[in-house]
Amino acid sequence: MATPSAAAERFPVVIVGAGPAGLTVGCVLRAAGVDCLVLECETRAFVERRPRAGVIEEWAVHGLARRGLARRLLARAQRHTACEFRFGGERYLFRYGEMTDRHHWVYPQHFLVTDLVREYVDVRGGAARFGVRDVRLHGLDTERPSVSYVCPDSGERRVAECAFVAGCDGARGVTRDAVPAGRTRISRYDYGIGWLALLAEAPPSAECVVFGMHPRGFAGHMQRSPEVTRYYLQCPPGDDPESWPHERVWGELRQRLRAADAPELNEGRLIEKRVLDMHNYVVEPMVSGRLFLAGDAAHLTAPIAAKGMNLALHDAFLLADGLVARLTEGDDGVLARYSDTCLRLVWDYQEFSQWLSEVYHGTASGDPYRAATTLARLRRLFDSPVAAAAFAEQYLGTRTAV
Ligand code: RFL
Numbered sequence: 001m002a003t004p005s006a007a008a009e010r011f012p013v014v015i016v017g018a019g020p021a022g023l024t025v026g027c028v029l030r031a032a033g034v035d036c037l038v039l040e041c042e043t044r045a046f047v048e049r050r051p052r053a054g055v056i057e058e059w060a061v062h063g064l065a066r067r068g069l070a071r072r073l074l075a076r077a078q079r080h081t082a083c084e085f086r087f088g089g090e091r092y093l094f095r096y097g098e099m100t101d102r103h104h105w106v107y108p109q110h111f112l113v114t115d116l117v118r119e120y121v122d123v124r125g126g127a128a129r130f131g132v133r134d135v136r137l138h139g140l141d142t143e144r145p146s147v148s149y150v151c152p153d154s155g156e157r158r159v160a161e162c163a164f165v166a167g168c169d170g171a172r173g174v175t176r177d178a179v180p181a182g183r184t185r186i187s188r189y190d191y192g193i194g195w196l197a198l199l200a201e202a203p204p205s206a207e208c209v210v211f212g213m214h215p216r217g218f219a220g221h222m223q224r225s226p227e228v229t230r231y232y233l234q235c236p237p238g239d240d241p242e243s244w245p246h247e248r249v250w251g252e253l254r255q256r257l258r259a260a261d262a263p264e265l266n267e268g269r270l271i272e273k274r275v276l277d278m279h280n281y282v283v284e285p286m287v288s289g290r291l292f293l294a295g296d297a298a299h300l301t302a303p304i305a306a307k308g309m310n311l312a313l314h315d316a317f318l319l320a321d322g323l324v325a326r327l328t329e330g331d332d333g334v335l336a337r338y339s340d341t342c343l344r345l346v347w348d349y350q351e352f353s354q355w356l357s358e359v360y361h362g363t364a365s366g367d368p369y370r371a372a373t374t375l376a377r378l379r380r381l382f383d384s385p386v387a388a389a390a391f392a393e394q395y396l397g398t399r400t401a402v
Contacts (some may be wrong), residue, residue: 019113
């Protein structure tokens with residue numbers, strides 16, 4: 001049992017979690033002169049190396065740039081203007097850049113987290129405690145909530161008093177569970193499929209993102225950097241990554257991504273191999289008392305449509321702007337609308353994820369009816385300009401404004 005320490009510290013805002021959401025909130029608060037404390041259960045070195053997302057939407061990069069947070073990203077990220085679908089042994093290039101004059105950015109999530117930690121701690125002088133244990137929230141329905149945690153070095157329990165708590169601790173965090181029972185509704189959706197998520201020490205094997213729809217299951221190819229490529233293989237949920245040795249992985253990738261005139265895959269050592277069970281959830285409302293949830297703590301979208309980090313940034317921009325307005329001008333308007341505004345986009349992206357999931361997985365469902373309707377959806381993308389424009393809008397998130 002940790003010993004409580006004597007004096008409580010005081011910050012206007014305590015942020016739990018140093019992922020894209022928490023760090024973005026912290027950076028914006030610091031730029032506005034609002035003090036805050038970031039509490040993170042992992043070490044700084046760990047969060048700066050944890051590979052995850054890569055695809056960032058254009059509006060999100062504009063949002064980061066407007067807040068002075070995209071300098072390194074804009075210097076290093078790749079600009080993507082097309083994706084490729086492979087089905088029936090053929091390749092179909094979807095040139096959304098030509099169609100819309102818009103693009104995606106590809107920048108590994110841990111690069112962005114590294115940039116944000118540096119900006120928050122080293123440039124904007126934000127307080128952060130890494131490696132903390134057993135974070136607990138107290139008094140969320142009062143005007144003076146607090147967050148306590150166990151300090152990794154001393155083993156002492158420390159207390160940070162505040163006016164607001166930002167719950168940015170991801171899908172496995174503790175802040176969501178601090179909401180009293182019955183205050184929020186959690187809607188869940190389980191796709192009933194798994195993805196073997198792989199990182200290969202190999203250059204990309206195509207110039208853009210590739211989606212392979214194959215009777216053996218979906219396969220995906222996504223560049224991360226000139227040296228590292230992310231691949232996905234559909235597998236049973238709960239499958240053991242150890243049952244996927246090197247030869248089996250590359251054999252399946254070659255089969256599922258095979259198409260006329262497609263270049264051979266560049267094979268390389270697999271540096272990450274984990275099974276993700278595809279499921280989503282949404283917490284409504286995203287606020288309880290003085291606790292504001294943001295990012296994966298509030299909603300999870302399986303990486304099917306590459307939306308999770310984008311949604312986390314959308315929440316973070318709104319939450320940070322709302323906290324700044326409240327704490328510097330006494331204006332409650334943005335915070336009052338926070339949950340409703342975020343949830344509109346969250347549900348829009350959830351719906352697109354479901355639609356896209358059927359496109360990816362229908363072919364391998366074993367059900368000839370679903371396989372045929374999947375093919376009809378895919379063909380429509382290439383023979384109906386209206387269907388193509390609708391897909392591009394959702395894939396790029398071009399209606400999103402921050
Ligand atoms: P994060 O990034 O999970 O950060 C939460 C932080 O909180 C810490 N934490 C705690 N700290 C203190 N006390 C506790 N009790 C704590 N519990 C947890 C954690 O250590 C962590 O540092 O949440 P955030 O900020 O909401 O960001 C969400 C994104 O990370 C997530 O949505 C994306 O990674 C999803 N995702 C993708 N999103 C995209 O927009 N585009 C993509 O291309 C994309 N690809 C992906 C993805 C997620 C993937 N995985 C691993 C599920 C690809 C993959 C494989």
